[in-house]
Amino acid sequence: MDPHLLRTFVAVARLGSFSGAARDLGYTQSAVSQHIAALEGDLRTELLTRRPVRPTAAGARLLEHAGPLLLRLDAARADVARLAVAPPERITLAASPLALGPRTLTALPATGVTLRVMPRAEIPAAVATGAVDLGLVDGLAAPSDPLRLPDVAPLTVTGVGEDELAVLLPAGHPLAGRSALRLADLGDARWLDAPEAGIPLPAVRAALGMPGCRPSLRYDGTDLQTLYALSAAGHGLTLLPHRAAASVPPPAVAVPLSTPRLVHRTELLTPHTPTPPATALAHRLTTGA
Template identity: 55%
Template sequence: MSVDIHQLRTFVEVATAGSFSAAARALGYTQSAVSQQVAALEADLGVVLLRRRPTVAVTEAGARLLEHAGPLLLRLAAARTDVVRAAGAPTERLTVAVHPLGTERLAAVLAAVLADRPRLDVRVVAAGTAEATTGVARGEFDLAVIVGLATAGDPLRLPDVGPIRAVGIAEETACLALPADHPLARSSGPRLADLVDAGWIDAPALGAALADLRVVTGERRFRARLRYDGTDLGGLLALIAAGHGLGLLPARAPRSGATTVPLRGCNLAFRAELVRTGRTTPAATAVAAALGG
């Protein structure tokens, strides 16, 4: 059986409208052309699909064909769209790794870049600093926005993964994150040195690794009550809010059940950096420039 797709579409329109004239108006054909197409389809199949009198109605064979016609026409339309899309596929792709604490900054930049490059194909991957940096070095990501804890004004300590370039793009004061009903939540600002035995949440993928805290403070006694290996900021906040341990967060980070207080005499900051290699594309260069790197 060889069915002409135009004939099939015409048959569906007549069967749905219940009228050759109505189908002709919908399709932009003459009524005679509609009748000829349906007749040709019936001749090809060797069955009567429509009764013409007293009113137009589908036969049993016509009803069976109608069941198949809808999915067939839908698949054809999908195939046509897919082929057209492939023919006009974006000529440039961009893959960016972003630390959860840097997502808001990246989102604003991407909006501006995409306004000038509407056909740019963008993939954003949430990743911790180590994963993002390694991925850039391996060529998995065109660039990365990473965030980590450092002494204010100092660069982040990055893994030795090869020739990469890191440029600071933002810095925000580190604050103590704790449950809203914690006694320290109403304090004027505790000292970090007084909290070494308080019980912390070690969250390396979220830029709050106790290993970094020990290095930048020179204090080795910080101990974790719980380790959180996720990159979901909401998950870390839920653990803090439930009293599983203290954490460090940027002053303007979401709080969601937890709260933050400033730390007295603390010179720690969450530093955001843009990580790239010498390999680049116009889109990556545009994003880097918009981020300030």
């Protein structure tokens, strides 16, 4: 299967338009039509309806395979390029917002690094394809257990740190005076939907082991001070790593989570063939030296 034809198919399916895919890819519309016809001829099945432009059942199934296949090809290209191209003068480190703890920030060198804050779900692919040199991701896990990350390419995963968890809530909340909280007692509460600034609600629900955690206001930012203010104003609860909750200003409070026994884990993602500067930075981040 020709990857050029596959990329054209993905673009047409994503945009729902042959002309839109042509503009996006820099091809003529005739070339796009020829690519789709060649791919359908290779697979001996119709992949797209024409009016409207939508994937057929076979096309939808191919789309499920296309993303991982193309990502693997991009990762292979980036892996080879690291061996053939001179290392960049600056190293780009991608990190999800909650992965940036004090220990990590202290380990960063004074010069030569660009820190890029990204959504945690995008970081593995960014490292695999060479868009960034290293990545820091975070999530919930049982103590000493690795995070469940997508299999995008051969990446080296190293644990950087683990932290206890705490629940952020308004000072006037009935449970604010507790010394510790059980997640099972909070399933019926209203929660802030802050997927990047706090622990994402799907992860909280998975830890709860049942439906619950009704979302209230959604916050798409990454600023913790805004998250604290939203919680203090009564817009809902949030689960945070203890180090992030430890500096909560009043009138919000943070109460440690006692059960289930989970931690906030941070991991470093390194490509299969890192450049020497990336290797040096990875050593600093994992050892603090």
